[in-house]
Amino acid sequence: MHDIETLVIGAGAVGLAIARELALTGREVMVLEQHGLIGSETSARNSEVIHAGIYYPTGSLKARFCVEGKERLYRFCAENGVGFEQIGKLIVASNNDQLEQLQSIRRKAAENGVTDLVFLDQDSLNEAEPELACTGALHSPSTGIIDSHGFMLALQGELEANGGQVVLNTRVARLERLADGGYRVHAETEGTETYALTCKELILSAGHGAPALAAGLEGANPPAAYLAKGSYFKLQGKAPFSKLIYPVPEPGGLGVHLTLDLQHQARFGPDVEWVEVADYRVDPARGDKFYAAIRSYWPGLPDDALLPDYSGIRPKIAGPGEPAADFRIDGPSDHGLAGLVTLYGIESPGLTSAMAIGSYVAQLVTIGL
Template sequence: MEALVVGAGVVGLAVGRELARRGASVIVAEAAEAFGTGVSARSSEVIHGGMYYPPGSLRARHCVEGRRRLVAFCESHGVPYRLCGKLIVATSEAERAALETIFARGQANGVEDLAFLERDAAVALEPALSCVAALHSPATGIVDSHALMLALLGEIEDAGGALALRTPILSAERRDGRWHVRFGGEAPDTLAVDILVNAAGIGAQALARRIAGVAPERVPRQVLAKGSYFGCTGRPAFSRLIYPAPVEGGLGIHLTLDLAGRMRFGPDVEWVETEDYAVAPDRAAAFAAAIRRYWPALAEDRLTPDYAGIRPKLSGPGEAAADFVIDGPAEHGLPGLVQLFGIESPGLTSSLSLAEAVADRLCAGASAPRASGTDRA
């Protein structure tokens, strides 16, 4: 069984690894010059607990299960990570209800060791913090995403698979029981495979429209949300991640740490039409105002522009957050094809669980499309 996975981000590499573990001969095709240069390279590198997402949603299921699998994988493969914990804070009594909702979701989703703390208990953990209440998630952590992707790629190559860089996919069509994929790059050619997985991230919708037989209505609208990050000079004031109550389009400007303990803040939410990764220095004032709600001692001159990422969302301003979409043969009726749409946060945490779900759909084989009950939200 030959498989082509399009997209060498963390999810594409996880899918390639899972298919290789099941005996497939795997090629992961990537249009860029290196793996992990898109969405996966521009995240907060957080191992999420899974308390934000509606119970029963794909985000909730795959985040909670994916976290367990990710931690075990890091342990067994020597991938640097740390379960430093996280506090989600209410900085006013008006935000307490939001924490209560998140807490209830976390309990329903099976998030480990989630606890509701009043102010004094939270400040005892993080003395620089200002809040009226907080949720403590000790199972939340951080990971070296590049090392994670390198380990996933290593397993693919150990199984005889390969990574094909600078290999854009131009089109694909199914005939004679296989997918015939035409690709460009330095040596344009056509490859016939049994399995085709679209894990192209921001490019997933565009690729789907180049696959013959995919009905237009099965390609969801994509909305791009840019998130900028600012670094913070000086000695770290916190040892845990600090998140405010969520905002429309994201989780708010939160404090994350890297594995060296350095602080950085972000992302904010800026709805954009095209990919643009420049961080505007003048956004620092808005960042500082948001951060001072939970860290009043921040001096504005400590913030420095760092990097930006783009989240490939399926919902826009004023709309309820959309779920992940895993579109397989049982939904669209095309054998040997799975497409992933809207895989943003917590995609990194969910990657190993999502990979198993993709492989399960492909190993189950094609069936007639269902009229309802697909993995769309």
Template sequence: MDRLKVDAVVIGAGVMGLSIARALSLAGLETVILEETDQIGSITSSRNSEVIHAGLYYPKGSIKARTCVAGREALYAYCKARGIKAERIGKLLVCVNDEERPKLEAIAASALDNGVRDLLRLSPSEIGELEPELTCTAAFFSPSTGIIDSHAYMLALQGDFEANGGVIAFKTPALAIKTAMAGHVVACGGEEPVDIEARFVINSAGHGAQQLASKTLGLDRQAIPGQWFAKGNYFSLSGRQPFRHLIYPMPDPAGLGVHATLDLAGRCRFGPDVEWVGSDDSLCVDLKRAASFYKAVRRYWPALPDGALIPDYAGIRPKIHDQATPIPDFRIDGPDQHSVRGLINLFGIESPGLTASLAIGAYVANLLGVSRADDPFI
């Protein structure tokens, strides 16, 4: 079998793999992305809310908090420079009764701990002025929250990567990794199987990350977390659009609650909910779930008409925890975690992964000890 030799191999051409590969190519590394499908961002990265998060919810000092806050501003700057549609439309974080108020205050305190200084407490009159249709007992407004054309963003990352000499090998699954001090070897499948030797290997395979890690010779199995799948369903709204901003209720144990999001055309949809499933290929939205959506949405928008919700799309969160466990931090495991030089495994990269992606690219480059070329966005 033929063997190629490059500086770095990134596995997975979702938003995370593209951003990491961009950072490595900016540092002058000859980098190849292996992607098992025939296009970029076709799995998890294409099935989300397209929200740019402010960094409100995450524990102080966590990877999520640090990369979300840094990544947010980097992402807005990147979109402006590249002509990508992104709007700071803002969101209202709301509680619908007094029992939820402590949770709302805790989120506001967390935001401050994370360096988010622009969260605004709203009076009842200010809430009514911003969103007349909204029913709540208290709210904060996050002006830094926004929405983005995620596909255009991923295309721009691909363009940067390729302009710096990077290559994406589509329809080329990574089958196994053999680690070694002199250089790791990635066995690739597809129409023309090949082995690729690289000093650095980044497993950013999303739902396939654990499986690939289990086929990494030289990696301790104790370094591989468990794997669960939490489906997020979305319903779009027919008829009159009620909101001008994103509306977020109090989060639930596995997600941020059934919120109202807007796309760049101003159309409203609701979701995602949390539906624990057994695999990553259950992507149909069951109309029967509409009943729980009506109940959830009417807590903050009682005027939601019967028959107004239409099944839209679904995505699967790559979970590394079960229903009984609180949401953990991102797992971006380097040599300090698994003792294998030059290998990075990414596990459980769900929300706010899109927002944090540029910052995570820089984070991975730093873990590898790569001195990056000047990046105006990070």
């Protein structure tokens, strides 16, 4: 007999979405979270953008879950009073060569099921966004912004309404496979008290910590883990644009883009800095490189207008110079361990994809795939 039927490790957006979905099936679900607040790592340190699903490789989990998750997320927010705005995004070309890239982006988006992109010429953009300098842009009307913490609180509310629970300040130290089936989870509370819980089904949605925890389970075969820090800088004063502004993607990332929060305060970022340990302090000097990049599409950016804001750390499973990895979600058919699902590399668009991932993982657990 196990202490709990289903245990989820990690109370970020994805872990909570999974736990909610499993609780809706009638399971007894518990979520363990090492911090004193849900979603206080990757889920709370991002752009809070609801992505459309434009750039990801066709057929990838990122493309599939982003497009499906976007629609589910908008519905969930509307039904549960979570703050959001379908504000739209402009992908801007700074020269004629990049205009050709816009057409490639549009074709890729259509392959992923995103068919609502509209090309805007320079005259249209001059009228709509007079501060914007570009030769043309793609408008993505299904891109939005969200109150990510409000979203996670709503997920937690539905989880608890269906008999589940979230246990905070509980760090999982080690996982153990039981000889007669199921798992033993060794955990530590805030006061260093240690205890163990057994469960029939185990979902490892621990972000940065998932590969190290899975390494203790023979046969789990986790990937290598890398940390890619991204810093954000906020704009002093009123935002110059009414929509999100993204330059044409560059090798290694989406470039320094402008996002807006629900109060329409503008911020820029994130950049990419490979680090060995998690350190969320923002180095003000990193903002120096932002000015030239931003002025490629907003030449009116004043000197000294950017202030250090916050940073996030992407849980990467591909290192510097390697092609970006897809989400990796391993079920029993991948590792041979019944009742175990492990999630790795759930970076952007993880927030947008959370509800789609939750449904997929619940299916893996229910069917035993």
